[in-house]
Amino acid sequence: MKRVVSPHTLEELWQVLEELPKASLMAGGTDLLVHLRDKGRKVDLILLERIAEMQHLEQQDGELVIGAMVTHQQLLDSPIIKKHLPVLAQAVSGLGSPPIRHMATIGGNICSASPAGDSLPPLYLLEAKLVLKSKLTSRTVPIQEFILGPSQTVLAKGEILAEIRVPVPAPISTTEGISTYCKVGQRKALAISIVSMAACLEMESDGTVRVAKFAWGSVGSKVMVFPELDKYLFGKKLTDDSLRELGMMFARQVTPITDLRASAEHRRALVSNLPLKLLAEFKG
Amino acid sequence: MKIRFTLNKQAIEIESQPDCRVVDLLREQLVLTGTKEACGSGECGACTILVDGVSKLSCLMLAAQLEGREIKTIEGMSVSEELHPLQKAFCDQGAVQCGFCSPGMVMASADLLQRNPLATRQEIRQALSGNLCRCTGYQKIVDAVDSMVQETRNKS
Numbered sequence: 558m559k560r561v562v563s564p565h566t567l568e569e570l571w572q573v574l575e576e577l578p579k580a581s582l583m584a585g586g587t588d589l590l591v592h593l594r595d596k597g598r599k600v601d602l603i604l605l606e607r608i609a610e611m612q613h614l615e616q617q618d619g620e621l622v623i624g625a626m627v628t629h630q631q632l633l634d635s636p637i638i639k640k641h642l643p644v645l646a647q648a649v650s651g652l653g654s655p656p657i658r659h660m661a662t663i664g665g666n667i668c669s670a671s672p673a674g675d676s677l678p679p680l681y682l683l684e685a686k687l688v689l690k691s692k693l694t695s696r697t698v699p700i701q702e703f704i705l706g707p708s709q710t711v712l713a714k715g716e717i718l719a720e721i722r723v724p725v726p727a728p729i730s731t732t733e734g735i736s737t738y739c740k741v742g743q744r745k746a747l748a749i750s751i752v753s754m755a756a757c758l759e760m761e762s763d764g765t766v767r768v769a770k771f772a773w774g775s776v777g778s779k780v781m782v783f784p785e786l787d788k789y790l791f792g793k794k795l796t797d798d799s800l801r802e803l804g805m806m807f808a809r810q811v812t813p814i815t816d817l818r819a820s821a822e823h824r825r826a827l828v829s830n831l832p833l834k835l836l837a838e839f840k841g
Numbered sequence: 842m843k844i845r846f847t848l849n850k851q852a853i854e855i856e857s858q859p860d861c862r863v864v865d866l867l868r869e870q871l872v873l874t875g876t877k878e879a880c881g882s883g884e885c886g887a888c889t890i891l892v893d894g895v896s897k898l899s900c901l902m903l904a905a906q907l908e909g910r911e912i913k914t915i916e917g918m919s920v921s922e923e924l925h926p927l928q929k930a931f932c933d934q935g936a937v938q939c940g941f942c943s944p945g946m947v948m949a950s951a952d953l954l955q956r957n958p959l960a961t962r963q964e965i966r967q968a969l970s971g972n973l974c975r976c977t978g979y980q981k982i983v984d985a986v987d988s989m990v991q992e993t994r995n996k997s
C-alpha cells in the first residue's frame with residue numbers, strides 16, 4: 558500500500574523525505590492528483606499542507622515574502638497583495654474556479670512550471686526570487702532561472718520551494734500608471750490561457766511612458782520577457798499606432814506552439830493585438 | 842489508517858486507505874451519496890464539499906487530508922427533515938432539473954453566502970463559475986441564490 562504522510566514542520570519533512578526518497582510532494586493537489594489519475598499511477602505522497610513554516614505572507618524590509626503553501630484565495634484576500642502587487646492579484650483572480658483557488662497554491666503553480674501558469678507572468682515581471690530549501694541547504698534563485706521548461710525546474714532531489722520573495726516597492730510601479738493582466742482563454746471560467754500578458758507601465762503626468770515591462774504566458778516553453786522591446790515605449794505616448802507597432806514586434810519574437818487550444822498563428826495574432834488593450838486601460 | 846474528523850457536526854473515526862479520494866470515502870464507505878462525481882478532475886464542481894467552511898473539491902482530496910477537519914456535505918445542510926433555506930430556494934425557483942449538479946451548487950452557494958451575504962448577481966455568477974449544469978442554463982440557479990440575498994437584505 559502506498560503511504561501518505563503529513564509532516565507538520567520542515568524538520569519533520571526532512572525526516573520523511575529521507576524515509577521516502579521517491580515520494581511525490583503534494584501542495585493543493587490540483588495538478589498532481591489530476592496527473593496521477595491520468596497516468597493511473599499510485600505513489601507515496603508527502604502532503605505539505607500542514608507545514609507551519611510554509612503558510613506565511615508578510616512584508617519584511619523591502620520584500621514581500623509569500624510562503625509556498627499560500628493559496629490563490631489567500632493571495633486574493635490579502636490586503637498587502639492588493640496594495641503592492643495588484644497585477645498578481647488580478648492574475649490569480651481568474652485562475653481555475655473558486656474551489657480550485659481555495660485548494661491550489663502559488664508554490665504549486667510555480668513548480669508545475671506550465672507555460673500557461675497564471676501567476677507566472679506577474680512573478681517574472683516583478684522579478685520574484687524563490688527560496689529553495691533542503692535538509693542541509695538553502696539557496697535563492699530568480700524565477701527566470703528556476704523554470705527550465707514545461708514541468709521542468711532546477712529543484713534537486715530532496716529540495717522544496719519554501720517561499721517566494723518579491724521586492725517592494727516593486728521594480729516597476731504597480732500602483733500608478735497601468736498594471737494589468739489579460740488572459741485569453743476559450744471561455745471565462747475554468748479556462749487555461751491561450752495567451753496571457755502581464756503589463757506594468759509607469760507614466761509621466763503628460764501621458765508619456767516612463768518605463769514599461771511586459772511578460773507573456775503560453776507563447777513558448779516558458780514565460781517570455783523581452784526587455785529590449787519593452788524600451789520601445791519609453792518616452793512615447795500610448796497611441797493606437799505605437800501599441801500596434803509594439804504588438805507586431807512582440808509577435809515576431811514569441812515562439813508559440815500549436816496545441817489543442819489554439820494554433821501558433823492564432824497565438825501570434827493575439828500577441829500582436831493584446832497591447833492595444835492598454836489604450837482602454839489608460840483612458841480608464 | 843485511522844482518520845478522525847467531524848462530518849456534518851458529528852465526530853467520527855474511520856479506518857481508510859490514506860490515498861482513498863474523499864469523494865469515494867463519502868459515497869462508498871459512508872454511503873453519503875449526495876455528493877456527486879462527474880469529471881473527477883476538478884472541472885465540474887459536482888463533488889463540492891465544505892472543509893472548515895471553505896468549498897473544496899472532494900474528487901481532488903485524499904482521505905488523509907480530512908484528519909482533524911470539519912466537513913460539511915449536502916446531507917449536513919438540512920436540519921432533521923427540514924430543508925435548508927438555500928435548498929428550499931433552489932426548489933422554489935425551479936433551479937433543479939435532473940439535480941445532478943444541485944448538491945455541488947448548493948455547497949458552493951453556501952460558501953459564497955457565508956463570506957458575502959449580500960453578493961450581487963455578478964458575484965453569484967463568479968462564485969458558481971466552477972460548477973457546471975447541463976440542464977438549467979444557470980439563470981434559475983442564480984435566481985435562487987439571489988432570492989436568499991434579497992431575503993437577507995430585507996431583514997437588515
Ligand SMILES: Cc1cc2nc3c(=O)[nH]c(=O)nc-3n(C[C@H](O)[C@H](O)[C@H](O)COP(=O)(O)OP(=O)(O)OC[C@H]3O[C@@H](n4cnc5c(N)ncnc54)[C@H](O)[C@@H]3O)c2cc1C
Pocket residue numbers: 581582583584585586587588589590591605625626651652653654657660661662663664665666667668669673674675676712716717718719747748749750882883884
Ligand atoms: C479544473 C482546473 C482548472 C485549472 N485552471 C488553472 C488556471 O486557470 N490557471 C493556472 O495557472 N492553473 C490552473 N490549474 C492548474 C493548477 O490548479 C495550478 O497550477 C495550481 O496553482 C497548482 O497548485 P497546487 O497547490 O494544487 O499544486 P500540486 O498539484 O500540489 O503540485 C504541483 C506540482 O508541484 C510540486 N510542488 C508543489 N508545491 C511544491 C513545493 N513547495 N516545493 C516543491 N515542489 C512542489 C508537486 O510535487 C507537483 O509536482 C487548474 C487545475 C484544475 C484541476
Ligand code: FES
Pocket residue numbers: 877878879880881882883884885886887888889898899900901
Ligand atoms: S467531480 Fe470533482 S470537480 Fe468534477
Ligand code: FES
Pocket residue numbers: 936937938939940941942943973974975976977
Ligand atoms: S440540473 Fe441537471 S445538471 Fe444541473
